[in-house]
Amino acid sequence: MYFHYANIxxxxxxxxxxxxxxxxxxxxxRPQRKTAEGLxxxxxxxxxxxxxxxxxxxxxxxxxxxxxxxxxEIAFLFPxxxxxxxxxxxxxxxxxxxxxxxMFVAILLLGxxxxxxxxxxxxxxxxxxxxxxxxxxQRRQAGVKExx
Amino acid sequence: xxxxxxxxxxxxxGQREIELDVRTxxxxxxxxxxxxxxxxxxxxxxxxxxxxxTAAQSHLGYLHRCAEKIGENVDxxxxxxxxxxxxxxxxMNNNLGYSLAVEKLLGIEVPPRGQYLRTLIVELNRxxxxxxxxxxxxxxxxxxxPFFYAFRERELLLDxxxxxxxxxxxxxxxxxxxxxxxxxxxxxxxxxxxxRQFEKKWPEYWDLLVENKIFIERTxxxxxxxxxxxxxxxxTGPMLRGSGVDWDLRRDQPYLVYDRLEFKVITxxxxxxxxxxxxxxxxxxxxxxxxxxxxxxxCLDQMPxxxxxxxxxxxxxxxxxxxxxxxxxxxxxxxGHYVVSDGSKIARRVRVRAPSFCNxxxxxxxxxxxxxxxxxxxxxxxxxxxxxxxx
Amino acid sequence: xxxxxxxxxxxxxxxxxxxMMSLAAGMTLVERKVSAFIQERHGPNRVGPFGLLQPLADLxxxxxxxxxxxxxxxxxxxxxxxxxxCLPAMATFAALPFGFLDGKPMVxxxxxxxxxxxxxxxxxxxxxxxxxxxxxxxxxxxxxGLRASAQMVSYEISLVLSLVSVIAVSGxxxxxxxxxxxxxxxxxxxxxxxALVFLVTMFAETNRHPFDFAECEPELVGGFHTEYSGxxxxxxxxxxxxxxxxxxxxxxxxxxxxxDVPFLAIAATPWWAGALAMVVKMGFFLLxxxxxxxxxxxxxxxxxxxxxxxxxxxxxxxxxxxxxxVLALDRQGAxx
Numbered sequence: 001m002y003f004h005y006a007n008i009x010x011x012x013x014x015x016x017x018x019x020x021x022x023x024x025x026x027x028x029x030r031p032q033r034k035t036a037e038g039l040x041x042x043x044x045x046x047x048x049x050x051x052x053x054x055x056x057x058x059x060x061x062x063x064x065x066x067x068x069x070x071x072x073e074i075a076f077l078f079p080x081x082x083x084x085x086x087x088x089x090x091x092x093x094x095x096x097x098x099x100x101x102x103m104f105v106a107i108l109l110l111g112x113x114x115x116x117x118x119x120x121x122x123x124x125x126x127x128x129x130x131x132x133x134x135x136x137x138q139r140r141q142a143g144v145k146e147x148x
Numbered sequence: 149x150x151x152x153x154x155x156x157x158x159x160x161x162g163q164r165e166i167e168l169d170v171r172t173x174x175x176x177x178x179x180x181x182x183x184x185x186x187x188x189x190x191x192x193x194x195x196x197x198x199x200x201x202t203a204a205q206s207h208l209g210y211l212h213r214c215a216e217k218i219g220e221n222v223d224x225x226x227x228x229x230x231x232x233x234x235x236x237x238x239x240m241n242n243n244l245g246y247s248l249a250v251e252k253l254l255g256i257e258v259p260p261r262g263q264y265l266r267t268l269i270v271e272l273n274r275x276x277x278x279x280x281x282x283x284x285x286x287x288x289x290x291x292x293x294p295f296f297y298a299f300r301e302r303e304l305l306l307d308x309x310x311x312x313x314x315x316x317x318x319x320x321x322x323x324x325x326x327x328x329x330x331x332x333x334x335x336x337x338x339x340x341x342x343x344r345q346f347e348k349k350w351p352e353y354w355d356l357l358v359e360n361k362i363f364i365e366r367t368x369x370x371x372x373x374x375x376x377x378x379x380x381x382x383x384t385g386p387m388l389r390g391s392g393v394d395w396d397l398r399r400d401q402p403y404l405v406y407d408r409l410e411f412k413v414i415t416x417x418x419x420x421x422x423x424x425x426x427x428x429x430x431x432x433x434x435x436x437x438x439x440x441x442x443x444x445x446x447c448l449d450q451m452p453x454x455x456x457x458x459x460x461x462x463x464x465x466x467x468x469x470x471x472x473x474x475x476x477x478x479x480x481x482x483x484g485h486y487v488v489s490d491g492s493k494i495a496r497r498v499r500v501r502a503p504s505f506c507n508x509x510x511x512x513x514x515x516x517x518x519x520x521x522x523x524x525x526x527x528x529x530x531x532x533x534x535x536x537x538x539x
Numbered sequence: 540x541x542x543x544x545x546x547x548x549x550x551x552x553x554x555x556x557x558x559m560m561s562l563a564a565g566m567t568l569v570e571r572k573v574s575a576f577i578q579e580r581h582g583p584n585r586v587g588p589f590g591l592l593q594p595l596a597d598l599x600x601x602x603x604x605x606x607x608x609x610x611x612x613x614x615x616x617x618x619x620x621x622x623x624x625c626l627p628a629m630a631t632f633a634a635l636p637f638g639f640l641d642g643k644p645m646v647x648x649x650x651x652x653x654x655x656x657x658x659x660x661x662x663x664x665x666x667x668x669x670x671x672x673x674x675x676x677x678x679x680x681x682x683x684g685l686r687a688s689a690q691m692v693s694y695e696i697s698l699v700l701s702l703v704s705v706i707a708v709s710g711x712x713x714x715x716x717x718x719x720x721x722x723x724x725x726x727x728x729x730x731x732x733x734a735l736v737f738l739v740t741m742f743a744e745t746n747r748h749p750f751d752f753a754e755c756e757p758e759l760v761g762g763f764h765t766e767y768s769g770x771x772x773x774x775x776x777x778x779x780x781x782x783x784x785x786x787x788x789x790x791x792x793x794x795x796x797x798x799d800v801p802f803l804a805i806a807a808t809p810w811w812a813g814a815l816a817m818v819v820k821m822g823f824f825l826l827x828x829x830x831x832x833x834x835x836x837x838x839x840x841x842x843x844x845x846x847x848x849x850x851x852x853x854x855x856x857x858x859x860x861x862x863x864x865v866l867a868l869d870r871q872g873a874x875x
Contacts, residue, residue: 004648007548008633011647014556015629019622019774022602026770031605039610041677042765045182046191052611052676055173057198060689063844067692070852074699077859078655081707088867098867105860112852121848122841177678185757199682199840288757290749290837296578362749362836520682521839524757 062120073108080104172197181210185288185524188534192512194523201523204515206508211538219498224250224465225324227498232318234502235536237280240273240309241478243322246498248403249474249485250324251458253467260405262326262456267404268339268447269312269321271440275346276305277479278433278440281531285430286357288528289366294357301349304342311335324465326457336448343441343448350437358434367430368421371514371526375424381510384503385481386436387530390416390429397477409446411439426529433479433531466493480504480531500539504532548647555647559632563780564594566825573829597773604769609676612766616674621767621774624667628781631661635788636715638798638813639805644715645814653714654702657789658695661744664782665691668746668753671775672763683762686840687746687753693847694743694750700855701733701740704862705793718797722805727794732858734794736851741786741824743847745779748832752840787824788817795820 041048080101087097115121177194180186189210195203215234219227231246232239244266251258258266283298306316312335313321313328321328357363373383378391388395396413398406414435416428467489475484481503488497507530515523568583568590575582583590608617633647634657643649650656665688672684706712708729709720717726727734743750754762761767764775791797797820798813799805805813838846 004650007552007648008630010548011552011556011633012626012630014552015626016622018560019625022770022774023618023622026602026604026606030603030769033605034607038607041609041611041675042760043678044178044180044191044760046178048678049176049178049193052678052681053673054175054678054681056681056685057172059198060685063689063693066848067696070696071692071699074696074703077700077703078706078712081703082710082712084707084863084866085710094867098863101863102860105856105863109853109856112848112856116849121844175678183760286836290755290757291835292574293578293833296580300579357836360836362838365842366836366839519839519841520758521755521837 066115066120069111070108073104073111077101077104174202179523186527187284187532190508190527190532190534190537192515192523192527194515194520196520199519199521201515201518201520204512204523206512208505208508208538211534213539215539216498216500219495221494223463223493224467224495225463227495228323229318229320232320233535234500234539235277235478235480235483235504235533236317237533238273238277238479239317239319240270240322241277241476241483243320244270244404245474245476245478245483245485246487247322247324248476249472249487250465250467252472252474253470253487253489254324254461254465255468256325256458256460258326258458259455260452261330261454262458263405264447264451265327265331265456266322267406267409268444268451269309269327270404271443271447272305272308272339272342274440274479275437275444276302278437279305281433281479282353282357282430282437285528285531286363288524289363291357291360291363294353297349297353297356301346304345308335308338308342311338325461326455330456336451339444340448343445346437346441350441354434358430364420364427366521367425367427367525367529369425369427370421370522371426371518371529372422373424373510373514377510377513378424381513382506383481383510384506385478386429386432387481387507387510389414390432390529391424392416392418392428397475397482401475403474403476405447405450406443408450409443411443414439426525429529429531464493466491475501478503480533480536481507502536502539504530504534504536505539508532508537551645551647555632555635555637558637559629559781559784562784562821562825563777564598566780566783567597567776568593569825570829570832573826574833577830577833601770601773606769606771607766609766611676613674613676616670617766618771620667620671620674621771621778622667623670624664625774625778625781627660627663627667628778628785631657631785632781632788634714635785636718636792636797637817638808638810639715640810642806644718645810646715649715650713652712654706654712654717657714657785658699658702661782661785662691662695664778667775667778668763671767672753675763675766677766679759679761679765680763683753683755683759683765686755687763690743690746690750690752690843690847693844694740694851697736697847697851697855698740698744700852700859701730701736702793704730704733704855704859707859707862707866714792714797718792718799719805721796721799725794725796725799730794730858730862732854733862734790736855736858737790737794739846739851741790742828742831743843745782745786745828747779747783747828749835749837750843751832751837752843755837757837783825783828784821787821787828790824791817791820 041052084097084101088094174195174197177196178191179194180191181189186192191207191210193205193207194201215230218230228243228246231242235242279298279302283295286294309319310316312331313319373387373391375391375393378388378393392415394413394415399413414432416423416432418428419431420427469489469491471486471488473484473486475482482501483503484501486499487495490496511526511530515526518526572582583593586592586596608614634650634653636644636646638645669684669688672680705717705726708726709717711717711720746753754764764772767775798808798817800808800812800816
């Protein structure tokens with residue numbers, strides 16, 4: 001059994017060797033002409049505005065949280081799925097296995113429904129429609145005549 | 149590590165137009181000038197909160213070549229090649245706009261065959277231009293292949309143009325007084341062959357891109373320009389018609405022989421979303437290609453014999469003092485030329501009303517509240533040519 | 540020598556590494572050739588006969604390219620990220636069974652928890668992308684990296700759930716045994732919904748079109764690899780292609796019988812025929828990758844999230860529940 005993991009290690013070492021070799025090989029032959037412009041961060045040919053490390057959208061965090069909850073719960077499903085057939089084959093265990101499994105999935109679905117209703121699955125809304133309606137109302141108030 | 153403070157902002161400081169439920173740091177991103185989807189060297193400075201655009205500002209001038217000033221320094225006819233270079237995808241239309249303005253100053257009428265040839269070639273050029281718009285819009289949305297198909301068909305058109313005037317991009321074919329030369333033998337047949345080919349290909353484009361589910365998801369209900377907004381900002385062309393305004397200079401202020409041709413003015417109907425969304429603008433362009441094809445066919449049928457140019461217009465033009473404005477329906481909207489003559493062989497003023505420029509001004513207004521990907525879709529649906537916005 | 544205990548593993552490792560590299564390198568050529576075919580172009584045809592040596596030419600080009608790193612980037616992570624993107628994909632390849640020789644599977648590591656191993660190691664690939672995006676100190680890269688990570692974790696749940704159904708049907712976590720269990724009937728016939736979910740998620744997990752938000756050039760220029768050039772970029776590239784090869788392999792193994800030749804028992808199949816069948820099936824899905832990329836437009840980011848959380852996840856959960864019930868009914872029917 002552990003022998004197999006040793007195989008993987010050898011395989012991975014081969015991969016690492018390949019990656020390392022490529023990087024080293026390149027560094028021997030490739031040109032090194034570093035210029036101030038070349039070392040700038042790329043921002044479409046303009047000087048970058050501010051830093052590339054900014055505080056990013058909170059929604060990525062929400063997604064990560066929801067993912068962790070689901071991933072951990074789903075991990076429990078693997079042993080269940082592995083023995084499901086055997087459980088059915090044995091007397092008395094089948095019904096319990098089925099009920100437990102379906103209950104577990106139902107709880108997962110419930111969790112999904114909760115997150116869904118709470119709106120955490122909304123990645124980001126496109127706010128344009130709302131904004132257009134608001135602006136249209138403003139225009140009407142300001143008496144901008146609707147052209148034909 | 150020391151963090152740079154958020155830049156004071158090249159955008160106007162002020163209230164955010166978009167308020168999200170959770171607010172994070174705004175980040176200012178340059179989109180362009182060297183960017184894959186700003187159609188040249190447009191630079192849009194975008195302020196974004198995560199994926200949402202909260203403000204946008206377009207910066208122009210990276211391709212400014214003083215076209216209008218040059219117009220005040222060269223002969224009337226010498227200016228013609230410069231018109232090719234503002235909207236290089238529809239150079240025939242630019243030639244036509246300038247020529248019509250000069251002809252109005254001169255007060256002359258082009259012979260019928262010249263008029264028909266002009267109409268024919270301008271409509272062919274419109275198809276070529278809309279093909280690019282369609283192809284690059286696919287590219288903006290992420291579909292690569294329609295671009296190549298569009299270029300394949302455009303190639304046929306460029307061959308046709310090359311046969312009649314020798315140039316493939318900057319034609320200078322239509323000139324004050326008429327056209328450069330008559331169609332060479334067999335050329336009209338060549339155009340007819342193209343019509344037959346294109347007729348077969350067009351439904352493929354429609355099915356491949358326009359009716360694609362993902363394409364519809366990406367463009368329908370995105371970047372909506374309401375009718376009143378489109379009028380208020382002076383949009384013209386497919387931008388205006390996409391918002392459901394039934395206005396086309398070819399029908400409403402007919403020039404050339406458009407009053408003798410039958411065609412429909414396509415307006416956006418909210419085919420898959422709301423009237424005035426990005427889908428509708430693309431929809432208008434797609435269907436306009438079919439209408440242009442119809443017009444080309446009619447021109448071929450009605451093509452009279454005779455001269456193609458007015459005999460009195462030579463190389464040196466000296467219009468009587470005065471001024472003239474002529475607006476024509478360019479593939480991107482109303483291309484207006486306002487020319488002033490003081491009676492000499494050099495214009496006093498050549499002013500160009502560039503449709504892309506006016507259409508682009510609206511873009512930064514409709515961008516806030518959309519996602520970054522929508523910003524690209526909006527720029528793409530505007531179908532700008534930087535050569536024209538900057539001139 | 541051929542009797543030595545190390546002989547077979549050594550040959551397998553060599554063969555697997557060679558197969559992986561040649562498949563990935565071949566895919567770069569196939570991608571360009573097929574895209575050219577779709578777009579009515581010629582594609583690369585100058586290097587070698589029919590452009591067959593193009594991957595080699597690309598490699599030489601990458602080696603000789605200058606490697607630039609922004610001076611404000613994090614140097615260590617910037618250097619590490621390409622390797623991190625490439626290695627997990629390579630490691631998962633080790634669990635792919637290519638057939639049976641002398642009754643033993645032709646695989647680098649015949650793991651009892653093969654499916655878990657693949658999921659665990661395969662999901663590490665996201666680190667390379669997010670670190671590469673973050674270390675570049677570039678806004679496009681950061682956004683690309685974040686998008687990729689959120690997308691990969693979102694789709695991973697549906698991916699895992701579709702696999703749980705397969706495990707329930709096969710009764711094993713060992714990939715070779717899953718193949719053997721499909722001797723009579725491929726899993727795609729038993730689990731069509733899971734196969735569909737897997738098909739969609741495998742595009743998202745490898746960041747391929749129409750879900751390639753990590754690079755997404757119309758918006759983010761180059762996405763997470765905007766600042767990468769030369770060999771480092773090539774490693775990202777290679778990682779993506781190896782991941783594609785691996786995902787196609789798992790699609791074949793889990794749903795299409797792996798090395799099983801239709802109408803032929805696995806035990807009676809010669810090893811080369813099994814390996815050929817496996818490669819043909821993988822090739823089909825690799826072609827599908829390319830075909831989809833050059834045909835469809837790209838989703839918007841919120842639409843991708845919508846599809847992952849609100850369509851695929853409920854679908855795969857429901858599929859799992861139905862699978863449990865059907866298996867129970869099936870067992871009772873067999874008992875009577």
